[in-house]
Amino acid sequence: MTAQLIDGKAFAATLREKVADHVAHLKRTHGVTPGLAVVLVGDDPASQVYVRSKQTQTLVAGMHSYEYTLPSETSETDLLGLIRELNADPDVHGILVQLPLSDHIDEASVIESIDPAKDVDGFHPVNVGRLATGQTTLVPCTPMGCLMMLREYGGRLTGQHAVVIGRSNIVGKPMAQLLLRENCTVTVAHSKTVDLASLVNRADIVVATVGRPHFVQGEWLKTGATVIDVGINRIDQGDDTTRLVGDVDFDTAKDIACAITPVPGGVGPMTIACLLANTVTACCRQLTLPEPVGLTV
Ligand SMILES: NC(=O)C1=CN([C@@H]2O[C@H](COP(=O)(O)OP(=O)(O)OC[C@H]3O[C@@H](n4cnc5c(N)ncnc54)[C@H](OP(=O)(O)O)[C@@H]3O)[C@@H](O)[C@H]2O)C=CC1
Numbered sequence: 001m002t003a004q005l006i007d008g009k010a011f012a013a014t015l016r017e018k019v020a021d022h023v024a025h026l027k028r029t030h031g032v033t034p035g036l037a038v039v040l041v042g043d044d045p046a047s048q049v050y051v052r053s054k055q056t057q058t059l060v061a062g063m064h065s066y067e068y069t070l071p072s073e074t075s076e077t078d079l080l081g082l083i084r085e086l087n088a089d090p091d092v093h094g095i096l097v098q099l100p101l102s103d104h105i106d107e108a109s110v111i112e113s114i115d116p117a118k119d120v121d122g123f124h125p126v127n128v129g130r131l132a133t134g135q136t137t138l139v140p141c142t143p144m145g146c147l148m149m150l151r152e153y154g155g156r157l158t159g160q161h162a163v164v165i166g167r168s169n170i171v172g173k174p175m176a177q178l179l180l181r182e183n184c185t186v187t188v189a190h191s192k193t194v195d196l197a198s199l200v201n202r203a204d205i206v207v208a209t210v211g212r213p214h215f216v217q218g219e220w221l222k223t224g225a226t227v228i229d230v231g232i233n234r235i236d237q238g239d240d241t242t243r244l245v246g247d248v249d250f251d252t253a254k255d256i257a258c259a260i261t262p263v264p265g266g267v268g269p270m271t272i273a274c275l276l277a278n279t280v281t282a283c284c285r286q287l288t289l290p291e292p293v294g295l296t297v
């Protein structure tokens with residue numbers, strides 16, 4: 001058996017079209033252009049690539065992109081000052097501070113300083129709490145993208161046993177909340193989990209967000225499982241080039257799973273498309289305009 005490939009790249013392109021359509025509609029009918037501010041502290045090359053990609057796609061969708069690249073030695077006070085200005089700026093509807101931040105900056109303080117209404121990452125404790133209590137919120141982009149793909153490719157989610165491997169605040173925990181909301185039975189695994197292989201073997205849905213290349217083995221999987229691979233691991237090829245691989249051993253998993261996301265071209269592109277979607281949603285809510293259909297989960 002060979003699994004169906006879940007084409008995140010194509011799915012994301014379709015979602016970006018919907019975003020662009022709604023942006024055009026907002027301009028035409030209300031003279032409003034949604035704006036996203038992206039803040040990058042430091043010069044991490046991988047972060048620079050993501051941030052550039054976010055900016056380009058924001059502009060292609062017809063939105064305003066405000067870019068702030070700050071030197072790595074920027075103080076927490078200065079960063080908080082910038083966020084205060086962005087919170088107060090009516091042209092900015094979404095704010096994203098690229099993580100991780102350097103050690104001299106307290107991540108929690110920075111996240112809490114963002115206006116929850118503009119928190120398009122969905123990381124603010126108010127939005128985390130709203131998700132956990134079933135209220136309207138801004139949903140973190142990576143798990144949101146994963147859920148959109150699962151709804152399309154994972155069959156009826158109600159009653160399925162989902163195993164989320166990883167408990168990060170940005171992926172694992174919100175993913176578990178979303179799957180619970182879909183009436184899945186959710187197990188969250190982590191580095192202290194005992195006998196992960198046999199746990200995974202009982203999962204109808206596996207979401208891997210571990211950060212270890214080829215970690216989940218095909219032989220762990222139950223036949224016919226749906227597999228979402230969040231991992232982004234850069235592997236040295238030994239010849240000065242690198243290759244991007246996920247947290248799932250794709251070559252063995254594809255013969256057991258029913259559907260699987262590739263890396264690259266799976267969760268990554270969906271994450272950025274969901275960021276654009278959240279920016280439009282945030283804009284509409286701030287201006288009390290009708291919410292677009294199909295841009296939220
Ligand atoms: N495609 C995308 O859009 C995105 C991709 N990523 C990628 O996803 C991956 C995970 O990122 P993130 O969620 O931030 O991860 P973190 O590094 O914050 O957390 C990793 C999690 O994996 C768990 N873990 C580590 N080792 C094991 C093990 N041997 N067995 C079981 N669990 C283990 C950790 O457990 P413990 O808590 O006990 O330490 C932790 O909960 C990375 O490759 C990252 O680059 C991240 C965000 C977005």
Ligand SMILES: Nc1nc(=O)c2c([nH]1)NC[C@@H]1CN(c3ccc(C(=O)N[C@@H](CCC(=O)O)C(=O)O)cc3)C=[N+]21
Pocket residue numbers: 049050053096097098099100121141142232244263264265266267268269271272
């Ligand atoms: N505040 C904040 N919000 C984030 O959402 C956030 C963050 N910080 N820090 C880093 C992680 C990681 N992340 C990715 C987004 C897109 C791809 C992506 O587009 N990946 C492409 C490949 C890109 C490449 O070639 O490097 C793919 O998988 O096909 C990957 C990873 C968002 N994150």
Ligand SMILES: [Mg+2]
Pocket residue numbers: 100101102103104105106107
């Ligand atoms: Mg830090």
